Amino acid sequence: MVSTGRVERTMLMRTQESSEISSSSSIVHREEAKPIVIDGRDVIHSVAFLVDGKHVVSGGEEQNIRRWRIEDGTEAGAPMDAGSAVYALAVSQDGKLIVGGTKAGLVTVWNAESHSKVTEFKAHGNEVYAVDVSPDTTKIATGSDDKTACVWSLSGKQLLNHLKHDYHVVAAKFSPNGRLIATATHYSASVRVYDGQNGSLLVDFPVRVGSWRNHPLAWASNSKQLFALSYDGNIHSVDVSAKTALSKWRIHGTNNATCIAMASNGTFIAASSGSSVSFWDTTSQEQIGAVFEHAYGVESTAMSPNYDLVTSAGKEITLRALCGFLPSHYVSVPT
Numbered sequence: 001m002v003s004t005g006r007v008e009r010t011m012l013m014r015t016q017e018s019s020e021i022s023s024s025s026s027i028v029h030r031e032e033a034k035p036i037v038i039d040g041r042d043v044i045h046s047v048a049f050l051v052d053g054k055h056v057v058s059g060g061e062e063q064n065i066r067r068w069r070i071e072d073g074t075e076a077g078a079p080m081d082a083g084s085a086v087y088a089l090a091v092s093q094d095g096k097l098i099v100g101g102t103k104a105g106l107v108t109v110w111n112a113e114s115h116s117k118v119t120e121f122k123a124h125g126n127e128v129y130a131v132d133v134s135p136d137t138t139k140i141a142t143g144s145d146d147k148t149a150c151v152w153s154l155s156g157k158q159l160l161n162h163l164k165h166d167y168h169v170v171a172a173k174f175s176p177n178g179r180l181i182a183t184a185t186h187y188s189a190s191v192r193v194y195d196g197q198n199g200s201l202l203v204d205f206p207v208r209v210g211s212w213r214n215h216p217l218a219w220a221s222n223s224k225q226l227f228a229l230s231y232d233g234n235i236h237s238v239d240v241s242a243k244t245a246l247s248k249w250r251i252h253g254t255n256n257a258t259c260i261a262m263a264s265n266g267t268f269i270a271a272s273s274g275s276s277v278s279f280w281d282t283t284s285q286e287q288i289g290a291v292f293e294h295a296y297g298v299e300s301t302a303m304s305p306n307y308d309l310v311t312s313a314g315k316e317i318t319l320r321a322l323c324g325f326l327p328s329h330y331v332s333v334p335t
Helices: none
Strands: 036-039 044-049 055-060 064-069 086-091 097-102 106-111 117-122 128-133 139-144 148-153 169-174 180-185 190-195 201-205 217-219 225-229 234-239 244-250 257-262 268-273 276-281 287-293 298-303 308-313 316-321
Touching (some): 044 308, 055 086, 064 086, 097 128, 106 128, 148 180, 190 225, 257 298
Parallel strands (some): 044 086, 128 169
Antiparallel strands (some): 044 055, 086 097, 106 117, 169 180, 180 190, 190 201, 225 234, 234 244
């Protein structure tokens, strides 16, 4: 069910002053155009955009993966029955596949258009908290409650031995060049980077990320810089190639910071804390634009290539167009 109001693609012009960067000590809350709010039917743990920028997928306690049109929030196609709660979602860069990780330790791969199941395999003995698809759409990375991460072929063949961690693995993310895999664990304060071919540990940064079922990592497009959101509300920037921490900065709140999403052009990051999401320049590390508030704690957020934002909080999936909220040079879309 879709709430009244649609994402307004053409928004009222705002003054330059209201769109300029605001400092982290002076948070600006602005009235926003009416977003689309979708009733996800049950608690939604993960959301992701398809590469066409026209659809978003969601998964959660309902045990179904659903695809939604961002134009009006209506459902596209039949739901995909995952058999148990869906804790993590990823989509392939060729736009053809949707991958889900479930409470039962399974990974399910679906055709993004027909919603037919391509394959399903047992990846872990416990819950799968994280999944990602390699840029060339040949591999799947997983992280689990069983304290391991792993890499698989699309058919479910194990390509790397289970990478052991000290606690639940809540993130597993391929670098843009596909050569590296970043992982993060809750409680044990560990963000790691592995060689994606042989599984050797390259770096281990002492960053404690948020609780399970979240998305606390984002790569820069050069595959050399990694951003991690720590539980206490700091974004950490690290140089993976030099194995050094570059900087860190505090976001708008410190109440259970959980997930970040990188803009496709790499100029800014969306970061959640509790029930709100703010936006940060990746170079100046200053806040830009508004803070978006939600009724419940944010579990997942993602951005489309066209700078639309999707957020899951409780049973709600919220879609917003960022053009008009952020300064134009952050959200310019190539023609």
